[in-house]
Amino acid sequence: MxxxxxxxxxxxxxxxxxxxxxxxxxxxxxxxxxxxxxxxxxxxxxxxxxESKRDLFIDCIRHHFEEVQEIALGDGTARTQGLEDLLGVAERFARFVEKSPSSSKFMLVMTEAAVRDEEIRTLLVEHYHRPIVAAIGVALRGDAMPLFSAMKLDEIDPELATLAQLVKSVIDGLSGSYAIGQPIDLNAVIRIGYQAISVLSAVSPRIAASG
CATH class of the missing domain: 1.10.10.60 (Homeodomain-like)
Known part of the structure; x- marks a missing residue:
């Protein structure tokens, strides 16, 4: 039965x-x-x-974000307490993308749809882009906050937010490479990422202080 x-x-x-x-x-x-x-x-x-294919697609997007948050949060208590902690979260997500390339491919499908559909574009910005950029910005500032919290970009120094968006662009680029089947040495990326922490840690306080 x-x-x-x-x-x-x-x-x-x-x-x-x-x-x-x-x-x-x-x-x-x-x-x-x-x-x-x-x-x-x-x-x-x-x-x-x-009601429609569009409604189904929007629920697919919400489901995708639920999955991303579950991976990023780990045991549910993950916080950005600095760049190294944030990179640890990024590493968990990168390992997931490596094992499940469909995740990065669906991200491209969402992005393409967002170009034409305002509601989908808003969903992508509010539930993916801004929370991640805000988390990166707070980590660059050296503060602690729960991941995917209600922190807003306008609460972060503009130049620091710009640096955070630059970091996120690198993450998006790596995800896009997986989506189109370009091989990436993930261990090398992670190693270089940790090396870059020392550089960003030196630069970000000066940016925050100048704001």
Whole structure:
């Protein structure tokens, strides 16, 4: 007898199928029929939970961010207490991306959709870009805060925020390299990253002091 899936288990089943199809075909080309077939469900079962493909895609984005936060938070108490701690979080995420390249590929799909869709763009900025840049900025400043807290970018010195965005751009670039299948020596990246801490630690206090 087939076990009845809980609401969350059914959601996971649908989202895994949807994310795989969005990666393979892109948001525009993926069809609800294809997603239902991949999930082993009827099209009606998909529409019972989602009004449209767009609603399903947005839930895929939320699910992706839930996964990213779970990895970053570790035991749920992770805090940015400085650059080295933050790099440790980045290392955990990089190891995850290395083992699960679909994560970085879906990030590209989200970014492409965000160019055309304001709601998706806002979701990406508010739940991914700004929290990460704020966490990096606070770490550069040498303060402690829970990851993915309500810290806002305008609470950080503008020049420090610019440096934080530069650091995040490097992270995004590495993720993009994985997405297009370019080999990266992750151990070398991590080693260089830790070496860069001493440089950033020397530069960031001067930036903060000059603000």
């Amino acid at each position: 087939t076990r009845h899936l809980s609401h969350e288990e059914r959601r996971e089943q649908i989202l895994q199928a949807a994310e795989a199809l969005f990666i393979e075909k892109g948001y525009e080309a993926a069809r609800i029929n294809d997603i239902a077939e991949r999930a082993g469900l009827s099209k009606g079962a998909i529409y019972f939970r989602y």
